[in-house]
Amino acid sequence: MEKKTAFAKAGEKAPLIWGLGFGILFGFLLHKGGVTKYDVIVGQLLLIDHTVLKVMLSAIVTGMLGIYLMKTLGWVKLSPKSGSLGINVIGGLIFGVGFGVLGYCPGTIAGAIGNGYLDALVGGLPGIWIGAGLFAAIYHKVRDGILKKGHFGDITFPGLFKVNDWVVVIPTATIIVLILVWMERSGL
């Protein structure tokens, strides 16, 4: 616990520098994974290259086991996002269409720009700014209407099922690992 306090304090003192440092590691990994490339991302969406899924599922399993262990130890607090069907289904589908048409997402487009890809810098980046600006312009109109439809809040699956965290974590991790093993065995 003392260690955690020291860490947290260091983090509070220089939050921006920590953000930059973590970002550099994240970007380095994204490039090494090949996911700063349009061909790899769209290859996934065309179901011919499963790199994106392999990276994401391995990150989810690893992250989940560590984060829930640290939560159990009282070292970290979760920050699940509040949601609703109006937010997550509609927003997710609009985002998904953009993901397929642009061929990058907000994190990987930053990596694509670092990789030198000019369609990301000159086309996609200003597009994202415009899209975010458009949403800011209409936010007051949708906030209390469609965004509240099917509201369920910031729950997690263990909270939803009212069970101990590990009752969900262990089976989820097992299923994801089995999916990855199956993908590898069948040459996907």
Added chain:
Amino acid sequence: MEIFNELRWSPYAVGIGIGMLSWLTFLISGKPLASSTSFARTSGMIEKLFRGDKVHDKLYYQKTKPRVDWQWMLVLGIAIGAFISALLSGDFKGQWIPSLWESAFGASHLLRLATALLGGVFLGFGARWGSGCTSGHGISGTLQLAVSSWISAVCFFIGGIFAAWLLYHVIA
């Protein structure tokens, strides 16, 4: 270190690395890996250049202040980290047209840029509507087993697979 000069690492090694990185961001900064809010903040900062303090009248920018924060630095870092990795592996190159795109739609700069811009508009709008992107919901939210993030992540892929199918199997 030879390994840093390699163009690609195993996707599993990269995924495990990203998962471990998320431990550190939670432990040290108390924050998940996420990206898309930063683009909204930048959009607000750009709007502020033209409209001044009037930008703060917008409800959205009262909630999401147009300024540089931890996550904004994270996104800047992503570009720098990818640049370093690309340089080390001899993969940094100015490229206008991805090869997969060119194989289906030709080498027109204008067509690719216009499509990327349009896709970006949907992506930016959808990320704000859905309050997260492939990193915030797709990795950080799902690993916390957040219900909102699993729904979002599934919808990202439904929308994305549909758009890619439409572009490559219907339009092309």
